[in-house]
Amino acid sequence: MEQDGALEAAKMKVTIFLLIFIGISLFYFIPLTSALQSNIIPYNFTNLSDRNAYSGYPSASQPFNGTSVANNYGNTSAANYTNLQTRDAVFANQSSHGSADEPFWRFNFTVKDAQNHRANIQWLTVNVTGKGRIGTGTELGVVEIYNFSSDLFVTIGTFTATNANYSMNYTENINATDFIQSSSGNVTVYIEGENTDAGELIVVDFVQVDIMYTSDVEPPQWSNNMTNSTLAGTTINHSANWTDDVGFSGYIFSFNNGNGTFYNDTWAPMTSDNWTNVSKVANSTAGSIINWTVYVNDSSNNWNVTGNFNYTTTGAADSCSCPAENSNWLIINGDQCVLSTSCNLGTGRLRIMNGALRIANTGVLNSFGCFVNSGSSFFVINGGKLICR
Numbered sequence: 586m587e588q589d590g591a592l593e594a595a596k597m598k599v600t601i602f603l604l605i606f607i608g609i610s611l612f613y614f615i616p617l618t619s620a621l622q623s624n625i626i627p628y629n630f631t632n633l634s635d636r637n638a639y640s641g642y643p644s645a646s647q648p649f650n651g652t653s654v655a656n657n658y659g660n661t662s663a664a665n666y667t668n669l670q671t672r673d674a675v676f677a678n679q680s681s682h683g684s685a686d687e688p689f690w691r692f693n694f695t696v697k698d699a700q701n702h703r704a705n706i707q708w709l710t711v712n713v714t715g716k717g718r719i720g721t722g723t724e725l726g727v728v729e730i731y732n733f734s735s736d737l738f739v740t741i742g743t744f745t746a747t748n749a750n751y752s753m754n755y756t757e758n759i760n761a762t763d764f765i766q767s768s769s770g771n772v773t774v775y776i777e778g779e780n781t782d783a784g785e786l787i788v789v790d791f792v793q794v795d796i797m798y799t800s801d802v803e804p805p806q807w808s809n810n811m812t813n814s815t816l817a818g819t820t821i822n823h824s825a826n827w828t829d830d831v832g833f834s835g836y837i838f839s840f841n842n843g844n845g846t847f848y849n850d851t852w853a854p855m856t857s858d859n860w861t862n863v864s865k866v867a868n869s870t871a872g873s874i875i876n877w878t879v880y881v882n883d884s885s886n887n888w889n890v891t892g893n894f895n896y897t898t899t900g901a902a903d904s905c906s907c908p909a910e911n912s913n914w915l916i917i918n919g920d921q922c923v924l925s926t927s928c929n930l931g932t933g934r935l936r937i938m939n940g941a942l943r944i945a946n947t948g949v950l951n952s953f954g955c956f957v958n959s960g961s962s963f964f965v966i967n968g969g970k971l972i973c974r
Contacts, residue, residue: 774792816936
């Protein structure tokens with residue numbers, strides 16, 4: 586009996602331990618897994634890529650017609666695009682110009698990867714902020730989103746004279762994807778006034794559509810491509826800045842050194858500062874056209890590529906003359922140079938690739954960096970001064 590009791594007590598301890606362990610695992614691992622597997626992408630007018638706004642005042646409702654200004658509707662102004670960017674009570678306006686007009690706004694957002702990852706879409710939410718402004722009467726603006734499956738507009742709310750925000754959430758894939766056109770990925774939000782008088786307005790403050798994916802589908806984005814020099818025969822740094830909504834994996838740098846052929850470096854991991862920085866020695870012929878491109882993938886293996894960037898290499902007209910401040914000094918062609926005055930390169934660098942430089946007793950050189958190639962020479966005579974930072 587005592588052995589049976591001890592055995593039951595041991596089983597109970599194991600059961601309790603397993604329950605505690607499972608509970609802790611669920612507490613720690615389930616939220617983390619959920620966070621890693623979901624990705625919300627907002628679409629609004631802070632970014633004008635693949636999105637547009639049309640407005641107008643036709644005499645009859647024409648929600649999908651928006652290309653002909655002659656018929657009183659068309660792409661909205663640059664100022665209105667700016668006014669639509671943030672929820673700040675700075676409005677984009679569309680007025681009625683005559684009796685019985687039907688002024689409208691139509692907002693199109695192209696959902697990235699809607700075709701490739703349509704099954705991963707979990708929900709769609711639309712937010713619209715604005716109002717109908719009093720003119721000769723009170724203009725009402727009916728806020729709608731288009732259902733491509735049923736070929737009907739679904740009403741979200743109605744603008745009155747009071748500024749208001751309307752939102753609607755469409756959960757589950759079958760409901761959310763009804764509002765995303767399968768062929769183009771478009772989501773269409775529409776606001777219409779009906780049978781209005783002259784001078785009445787529909788004003789919109791902000792529009793945003795959020796799409797939630799069950800996995801990361803947003804590729805890395807790049808900006809600020811730059812090089813630090815164009816001097817032929819020197820080492821040039823090629824940089825681009827990258828952002829991603831989850832995290833980076835690595836990159837491939839592709840380089841055409843003026844010979845017409847791109848060569849890819851091996852894949853390299855991304856650093857934590859979000860920059861790709863690759864140094865290459867440009868060919869020594871001035872006037873060569875150098876091309877470079879960067880491919881980056883994120884931690885979900887979404888790839889993106891920069892444009893094809895290029896620059897033309899330059900050379901030094903007289904390699905023995907001190908260049909302007911903040912310029913590089915390149916000594917080439919076997920020149921034997923003597924510096925007997927003050928030369929301040931500022932942020933520029935001295936590079937002796939093929940030749941020699943002697944700083945005389947009256948010479949002063951201030952350079953951000955100094956490089957002397959093998960086989961070249963660099964002397965400082967007693968009394969001369971060299972500052973090589």
